[in-house]
Amino acid sequence: MRNFTYCVPTEIVFGKDTEVSCGREVKKHGGTKALIVYGGGSARRSGLLERIEKSLEEEGIAYAEFGGVKPNPGLAFAEEGVEKGIREKVDFIMGVGGGSAIDTAKAIAHGVANPGIPLWDIWMKKVPLTRTTKVGVVLTIPAAGSETSDSAVLTNEVIGKKSGLGTELNRPAFAIMNPELTFTLPKYQIGCGIADIMMHTLERYFIPDQENRMTDEIAEGLLRTVIDSGRKALQNPADYDAMSELMWCGSLSHNNLTGLGRAKDFSVHKLGHALSARFDCVHGATLTAVWGSWAEYVWTNDVNRFVHYAKQVWGIEGSGEETAREGIEKTVSYFKSIGMPVSLGE
Ligand code: NZQ
Ligand code: ZN
Numbered sequence: 001m002r003n004f005t006y007c008v009p010t011e012i013v014f015g016k017d018t019e020v021s022c023g024r025e026v027k028k029h030g031g032t033k034a035l036i037v038y039g040g041g042s043a044r045r046s047g048l049l050e051r052i053e054k055s056l057e058e059e060g061i062a063y064a065e066f067g068g069v070k071p072n073p074g075l076a077f078a079e080e081g082v083e084k085g086i087r088e089k090v091d092f093i094m095g096v097g098g099g100s101a102i103d104t105a106k107a108i109a110h111g112v113a114n115p116g117i118p119l120w121d122i123w124m125k126k127v128p129l130t131r132t133t134k135v136g137v138v139l140t141i142p143a144a145g146s147e148t149s150d151s152a153v154l155t156n157e158v159i160g161k162k163s164g165l166g167t168e169l170n171r172p173a174f175a176i177m178n179p180e181l182t183f184t185l186p187k188y189q190i191g192c193g194i195a196d197i198m199m200h201t202l203e204r205y206f207i208p209d210q211e212n213r214m215t216d217e218i219a220e221g222l223l224r225t226v227i228d229s230g231r232k233a234l235q236n237p238a239d240y241d242a243m244s245e246l247m248w249c250g251s252l253s254h255n256n257l258t259g260l261g262r263a264k265d266f267s268v269h270k271l272g273h274a275l276s277a278r279f280d281c282v283h284g285a286t287l288t289a290v291w292g293s294w295a296e297y298v299w300t301n302d303v304n305r306f307v308h309y310a311k312q313v314w315g316i317e318g319s320g321e322e323t324a325r326e327g328i329e330k331t332v333s334y335f336k337s338i339g340m341p342v343s344l345g346e
Contacts, residue, residue, distance in 0.1 A: 001212045001261035008255045010148045011174040014248070016240075018178045019138050022052045022094070023059030029134050029173040031092025033062040035085045035112075037105040038096040039069045043140060046184050052096060052138060064088040066108070072276050072283070073100045075107075075156045079119055082111030085133075095137045095172070098193075099144025099153070099283070102137050106152040106170050109133040120156055123165045137175040141185055142246040143193030143284060145200055145254025147175035155277055162277035175251070179243035187234055191338040192284025194230035197250045198223060199287045203266045204259030206298070206305060212261045219258040220312040222249050227313070227334060234338055268294050275344075288340035292332040299324055 013021055026034055034056060036049070043049045044067070056063050066081045085093065085108050093112070095105030111119050113133045121127045137147045146152065150170045155162040185193075201219045210216070226249045232242035252258065271294070272286030281289075299306045303324050310316040310327025318326075332342050 001215075002209065002263070004261050006256065006260060007168070008148055008171065008257075010172050010255075012148070012177060012251070013174060014177045014244075016178060016180055018176045019048060019051050019181070020055050022136070022138060022176060023055035023057070023061050025136055025174045025176070026056065026061050026092050026094070027059045029092070029136065031061060031134060031136075033064070033088065033090045034092040034094045034136075035081070035088060035090040035108065036063055036065045036067075036094045036096060037069060037081060037101055037108060038065070038067045039071075039098070039101045041067070042184060043096050046181070048138065048140065048181060049096065052094070061092075063094075064090060069097065069101045069104045071100045072155050072162065072280055073104045073107075073153075075120055075123075075154050075158075078104050078107040078154060079111065081108040082115075082119065085112040086115055091133065093133055093135045095135060095146075096140070098139070098141035099146045102135075102139075102144070102146040102172070103152040103154065105135050105137070106132075106146070106172075107154055109135045110169070119154070123154060123156075123163060125165075129165075129167055129169055132169040135172045137172045138181070139175060139177050139247065140181045141189060141193055142182060142243065142250035143189075143196045145197070145250050147172060147177065148251045148255040150256070151254070153273070160277050162273040164273075177247050177251070179240055179247050182243045182247065183238045185237060187237065188282075188339060190230075190233055190237060191340050192282045193250065194226060194233075194246065194338055195284035195288045195335060195340050197226050197246065197253045199268060199284075199291065200253040201258040202291070203268055204262070204264055205309065206302075207259075207263050207265050208302070209262045210305065215258065215260050215262065216312075218252075220309075222253055222258055223313045225249055226253075230338055285341050288335040288342055289344055289346065291335070292328065292342050295328045295331070299328060
């Protein structure tokens, strides 16, 4: 096991109707005026934004709003949000939605705390990030894991580059996770989310150093849970239990728990980000489009690891190359079954 530090300070508020505690949470974490950052309108249509506004009002928290974040969020839009946040003198940022809204909220939080410093300089680590504004989250899609992750991803449209910023300052102060909020998701987005959750663990699982049994057991249990719950959620997007499992797995998959004590690879994510930057494809779909090819390319480097994966995650009996390949095939078929592309052509 490699040395590691593990600290996920995000307070999780999980379950039905939990969004009504939003105002209380902001207050508890010291906010007096919040900027609510959200996407293209799903949170408005579902009535969620209204409930959040009401809960802030009940606690005497002032707020301003910044809606319109697009999937694969852009740098220029986040910079507009920074300007608004500074103009409105907010001291708290609320991200409402999925990875795109939450990552934009994180970016705005950094910009508001560091006025005058271009966001991209922070992103490229030209300027070290030493302070930020507190962020709270109301999650509406189990996928990116941004609600507890140390990462945020933006696309710089001018140079055509999509890039993540990893820093402990990216961990939100709290994350409200009500699985019922996901019931309005289109099936394609559910599929993309399942793929992304699996990939955050797979990218930590297939690496050279593996002397770490507990981390393996957590990763394999998480993958089995996501595979099974994902099927159920796609059959019935209003299945509370299945969505609960997906939501919790989404957070655990990307807050570093499933990779403790070992290196991180993330080659597939890097390929996916290049595809999204060029073609604006949905993140989860870029990952499944390349994973099978990636696996075909690397599996002979460590056949035993792929055999172990096939047994533990897919319950395939046997040993040797055939079993390793069967594990890869099962994974690719699963991606197909949840409506994801498994080649660049698709
Ligand atoms: O914008 P709205 O109208 O809200 O619609 C969104 C969007 O079109 C919709 N949606 C979300 N919740 C919904 C809903 N529609 C109906 N009902 C709901 N309850 O879903 C669409 C996708 O939303 P988005 O936020 O883009 O999804 P996701 O959570 O998959 O986030 C993707 C972004 O996160 C980044 C990705 O690269 C991508 O930019 N990632 C962030 C990570 C991180 N910060 O740790 C790690 C990931 O690897 C990933 O890179
Ligand atoms: Zn991802």
